[in-house]
Amino acid sequence: MGEESATEPEQSEPPGDSVIATHGLTKRYRGGQLAVDGLDLTVPAASVFGFLGPNGSGKTTTIRMLMGLIEPTSGTARVLGRPMPRASRTVLPHVGALIEGPALYGFLSGRDNLLRYDAADPTADPRTRRARVAAALDRVGLTAAAGKKAKAYSLGMKQRLGLAAALLQPRRLLVLDEPTNGLDPQGMREIRSLVRELASDGTTVFLSSHLLDEIEQVCTHAAVMAQGRLITQGAVADLAAGVRGRLVVTTPDPGDAARVLKEQGAADVVVTDDRVTAEPPDRDLAEVNAALVTAGVRVRGFGVERASLEDAFVALTGEGFDVAG
Numbered sequence: 403m404g405e406e407s408a409t410e411p412e413q414s415e416p417p418g419d420s421v422i423a424t425h426g427l428t429k430r431y432r433g434g435q436l437a438v439d440g441l442d443l444t445v446p447a448a449s450v451f452g453f454l455g456p457n458g459s460g461k462t463t464t465i466r467m468l469m470g471l472i473e474p475t476s477g478t479a480r481v482l483g484r485p486m487p488r489a490s491r492t493v494l495p496h497v498g499a500l501i502e503g504p505a506l507y508g509f510l511s512g513r514d515n516l517l518r519y520d521a522a523d524p525t526a527d528p529r530t531r532r533a534r535v536a537a538a539l540d541r542v543g544l545t546a547a548a549g550k551k552a553k554a555y556s557l558g559m560k561q562r563l564g565l566a567a568a569l570l571q572p573r574r575l576l577v578l579d580e581p582t583n584g585l586d587p588q589g590m591r592e593i594r595s596l597v598r599e600l601a602s603d604g605t606t607v608f609l610s611s612h613l614l615d616e617i618e619q620v621c622t623h624a625a626v627m628a629q630g631r632l633i634t635q636g637a638v639a640d641l642a643a644g645v646r647g648r649l650v651v652t653t654p655d656p657g658d659a660a661r662v663l664k665e666q667g668a669a670d671v672v673v674t675d676d677r678v679t680a681e682p683p684d685r686d687l688a689e690v691n692a693a694l695v696t697a698g699v700r701v702r703g704f705g706v707e708r709a710s711l712e713d714a715f716v717a718l719t720g721e722g723f724d725v726a727g
C-alpha cells in the first residue's frame with residue numbers, strides 16, 4: 403500500500419488545476435546520458451497538450467517518468483495532483499496511455515484483443531465487458547473490422563485499436579507517445595480527428611510529436627523540448643505570437659525584388675519561383691513596398707505571413723527544427 407491512501411485523485415485536485423506538473427524533473431541514465439534536464443512542465447486541465455521536440459530530445463523519457471515506469475534522478479512529477487511514481491496505483495487507472503505502439507496479439511481479432519485487455523483490468527466488471535469493448539471499437543471506428551485478425555490491420559488501424567484499449571475505461575488523461583508515427587497521411591488524419599474528438603468531451607490529452615504542423619493542427623497548448631531542456635511552453639497561439647512572421651512578396655521580377663529587399667535591410671531572403679520571402683526589416687513595411695515599386699518591381703502581393711511554431715522554434719533556439727526520423 404505504501405504512503406498512498408485510497409483517496410481518489412478527484413478529491414485532491416481543485417478544478418482548473420494542472421493535470422501534469424513537474425518541477426526540476428531530471429533523468430540521467432546509467433551510462434551518464436542526461437536525457438531530461440530540470441524540466442518544469444505545466445499541463446492545464448482539458449488542454450490538448452503537444453510535447454514537441456526533435457528525436458532524442460527527451461520526450462519518451464519524460465513520459466516514462468510521468469507514467470511511473472522509471473524513477474527520475476531528481477525533481478518531482480505530479481499527475482492528476484498526485485506524486486509519481488509513488489501514487490501510480492491510484493493515478494494510473496484514470497490515465498489511458500499509448501506508449502511505443504500498442505502491444506497486440508496478431509493472431510487474435512481486434513475485438514478479442516480488447517476483450518483480453520479488459521479482462522486484465524481487475525476493476526473491470528466482466529458482465530459489462532462485451533458492451534465496453536463494443537463501445538470502444540465504435541469510438542475509434544473499428545466496428546466493421548472488429549472480427550479481423552489484428553495482424554491484418556494497417557498500422558493506422560493498429561494505432562486505433564491501441565487507442566480503443568486506452569479508452570475501455572473513462573479516462574481523465576490520455577498520454578500518447580508519437581501517436582501518428584509511421585502512419586500514412588490518411589492514417590494521420592484519422593488519429594488527429596480522433597484526438598480532437600476525445601478532447602472535445604473534456605479529456606486532457608498529452609501527446610508527443612516531432613511534427614510541428616501536427617502540434618499546430620491539433621493542440622491548444624504545447625511545450626517545446628531540445629536536448630533534454632524545455633525551450634518554451636504555453637498556448638499554441640501565444641507561442642508563435644511573439645515571433646514575427648516572414649515577409650512575402652509575389653512578383654514576376656523576383657531577382658530585382660530580392661535585391662531591393664536586401665537593400666532595405668531584410669535578412670534571409672529566399673526566392674522560390676515568383677515568391678520572395680525574407681525576415682522583415684525593422685522599418686515601416688509601407689516604405690519597403692514603396693522602394694520595390696520605385697525600383698520597377700511589379701508587386702502582385704505583399705504581406706507578412708503569420709509566424710508558425712517552426713518560426714518560433716527557430717527564433718528561440720537559433721536552430722532549424724530537425725524533423726528527421
Ligand SMILES: Nc1ncnc2c1ncn2[C@@H]1O[C@H](COP(=O)(O)OP(=O)(O)OP(=O)(O)O)[C@@H](O)[C@H]1O
Nearest residue numbers: 431433435437455456457458459460461462463464
Ligand atoms: N534506456 C536508456 N539508456 C541510456 N540512454 C537513453 C535511454 N533511453 C533514451 N536514452 C537517451 O536519452 C536521450 C533522450 O531520449 P528519448 O527517447 O527520451 O528522446 P525522444 O525525444 O523521445 O526521442 P525519440 O522520438 O527518438 O524517442 C537520447 O539521447 C537517448 O539516446
